[in-house]
Amino acid sequence: MGVVVPFEEKETGQARIEPLVGLTGADMERVNAMILSRTGSEVAMIPEVANHLISSGGKRLRPMLTLATATLCDYHGDGHVKLAASVEFMHTATLLHDDVVDESDMRRGKLAARMLWGNEASVLVGDFLLGQAFRMMVEVGSLRALDILSTAATVIAEGEVMQLAFAKNTETTEDEYLSVIRGKTAELFAAACEVGPVIANSSKAHAAACRSYGLNLGIAFQLIDDALDYGGVDSKLGKNTGDDFREGKITLPVVLSFRRGSEAERAFWRRTLQDGEIEDGDFEEARVIMRRHKALDDTIERAEHYAKMAKDALGLFPASAMKDALNEAVDFCVARAH
Incomplete structure (x- = not known):
């Protein structure tokens, strides 16, 4: 707890997160x-549940982006x-909330908090963390930053x-x-990146650029995760491949x-995802179908498109080590799929 867990060395070409x-x-x-x-809380279960997830090896990319964009905009404070x-x-x-909604058993290679303390505790500790988050936002004293993050929530x-509405809908x-x-x-x-220039009292153009960087990076990041769930390796994912399929x-x-x-392939997706009737070998069949239609390749290609948009958004800023590091972080996120 309290230590940034470094990213593993991966076969990602020249793209690195270390900068x-x-x-x-x-x-x-x-x-x-x-x-x-x-x-910390006098209610013992709160730090137990929170620390179980917080100390479980998350990359802390989002808070790093807040620090990075503040520095990019010469923030002092x-x-x-x-x-x-x-x-x-x-x-x-x-x-914490997602694992309850999705009925997930694992998170970051460990048992999900809900499996150890129950759904009710997971939801309520999530609410506690949101409350603490808003307390810290208020302490900063920037109404605009508070507006950005509360809107994000x-x-x-x-x-x-919306995801619930589309759940299992092929x-x-x-x-x-x-x-x-x-x-x-x-x-x-997007919000994590936008609040950096906002508290630095940077221009609206700089704030919009950082928001665009974050938004497009976030889309690329999720699309790569989507592809990895069907085409990745368990040890690199921190979870089991096929979790999305099974859920x-x-x-x-x-x-x-x-x-x-x-039509036969569509019937396969309806049976497995819509009706939840998954049989032995279905995950491998899903991957065969995806390869047949280049679905994974095209998902990665779309991610690369959003990654380019993220990097273009930073074109407004002068050359610096932090700008280079932010651009390389985009490449690293996409390179996870290769």
Whole structure:
């Protein structure tokens, strides 16, 4: 607890996350100390549940982005540390809630909190973390930053509800799915990046650029996760491949495979994902169908498109080590699929 878990060395070509980790390292130590102090409670179950997930090896990419964009905009002060901790608490709360909604057994290679303490405790501790996040936002004293992050909390919840509406619906369109991940995943990336220039009193153009960077990075990040669930390796994922398939989640590789497939293949997706009738060998069959229709390749190609948009958004900023590190972080996130 309180230590940034370094990214594993991976076969990702020249793309590395270490420059971003290094440039934000000192501030991340302060963020981690803040996280540790704010999970304290006289109710013993609260720190137990919170620390189970917080200390389980998350990459802390989102709070790093808050620190990085504040530095990119020449911020001098301490507010970015509290906002970064707030962002991480928001993310952790959504994971606790997600596992209950999705009935997930595992999270980051460990038993999900709900499996150890129950659904009720997971939801309520998630609520506690959200409350602490908003307390820290208020302490920073930036009404605009509070507005950005509180709006993000609303949009994330909307994205979750939208995902429920599309759950197990094989007729989901690509546009509908992208709307879900913009809310569910990309919005927190966007907000995490936008509050940096806001507390630095940077220009509206700089704030918009950082938001665009975060939003597009978040979409690319989720699309790569979608592809990895069918084409990745367990040891690199921190979870089992096929979790999305077993949980009946409609992700972009499924959307593309369903649209491009034969009637027999569509019947396969309806049986497995819509009706939940999964038999031995079905996951391998799903991967065969996806390869047949290049669904994984095209999902990665779309991720690369959003990654380019993220990097283009930073074109407004002058050359610097932090700008280079942010660009390399985009490449690293996409390179996980190779």
